[in-house]
Amino acid sequence: MVSAAAQVGVLAACVVLFVPMGLAGWHLSRNKVLFFSGALFVSLAVGVHLSPYLPSLPHLLVSSFHPLRPAAPSSSSSASCISVLHRxxxxxxxxxxxxxxxSWPPSLAATCxxxxxxxxxxxxxxxxxxxxVAxxxxxxxxxxxxxxLLLDPAAAAAAExxxxxxxxxxxxxxPARGISVDFIWAPFExxxxxxxxEDLRLAPRTPDVLxxxxxxxxxxxxTDxxxxxxxxxxxADAANSLRSPLPVPPPHMFWLGLPRLVNPMLNTDAKKEHMNDTMLQAYDREVDERCILRRDGGPFRLLDVGKLSRGCEQQCTADGMHYNGVVYDAVMHIMLNALVIESQQRI
Incomplete structure (x- = not known):
């Protein structure tokens, strides 16, 4: 959003420069060459005066062609494909x-x-x-x-x-691809x-994927x-306000849903007391009712870990809460395929 000072500056520049231009046009209308020469000069002056308030051309070009910045609104077919990514x-x-x-069913994979x-x-x-990822x-x-996925097996094992x-x-x-991946420990809302x-609002740029x-x-x-x-x-309010002052689209935002909790397998008495099916359903309802998800007009697209962990079943968890890598492999590929669709980009 343009600041008040910038708006005043733009208005003053328009008054100072466009009013003389209009008067010049009135008096010079009989001399077309002289008029257009004057118009060109005043237009250049306008550009010089307004340039501090406008984003630079290189920034606009980079933003326009960034691989993860959508070039156009998603079509209805793309929206329908995103809605079945978890199937x-x-x-x-x-x-x-x-x-x-x-795996995705072959017919669904072929269609989308x-x-x-x-x-x-x-x-x-x-x-x-x-x-x-936070x-x-x-x-x-x-x-x-x-x-x-991004690193070779030895590098991934060393990073773990x-x-x-x-x-x-x-x-x-x-480095070869200029990709940065950050995990931020943030267990509470x-x-x-x-x-x-605070942190991202003060950063020189926002993440492309959040x-x-x-x-x-x-x-x-x-337990409330x-x-x-x-x-x-x-x-949701903070995410909606995460906008650059420049005309750059916001990050692709995803919300990591809660997993299925297998209460008898939880490893402490406190977890078994508080983290039961009734409480999980209540917390899931809050996600559905607080307009945090895109389907409800919110900023985040859901990565439905609950649905995927239920599909993988109890054998995919050792402690009733954390699931095997295959579940998060599915979550990751659903996210990446959503990015492909949202970016109007086909690999």
């Missing part, structure tokens, strides 16, 4: 039922072009982008899935211990609101669904 099938992995595997991205595909899609341990698992350092942030880069209202998620810590330590809903409303 994946689960089956026992081969051979001999070694874990679980997911859904596909698992290779390392090269993902690097091309995210070329030059800044990806930020939240709790579930958000770390999503970052790990992304690093396993640093990524999972307790209560810490993490940064990784893919107030952490996310502060990130949006994934946020919370709820597990609130459910365990606060309406209060959680109020905190979600604050996050």
């Amino acid at each position: 994946v099938s689960w089956a026992d992995a081969e051979p001999h039922g070694g874990g679980r595997a997911w 072009g859904f596909a698992r991205l290779t390392r090269d595909d993902a690097s091309t899609l995210l070329n030059g982008s800044w990806v930020m 939240g709790d341990s579930q958000a770390r698992l999503l970052v790990l899935a992304l690093l396993r 211990p640093e990524l999972f350092r307790r209560h810490s942030d993490y940064h990784a880069a893919v 107030s952490n996310l609101t502060r990130l949006l209202r 994934v946020l998620g919370s709820g597990l810590w609130h459910m365990l330590h606060v 669904a309406p209060q959680y809903g109020e905190a979600l409303a604050s996050i």
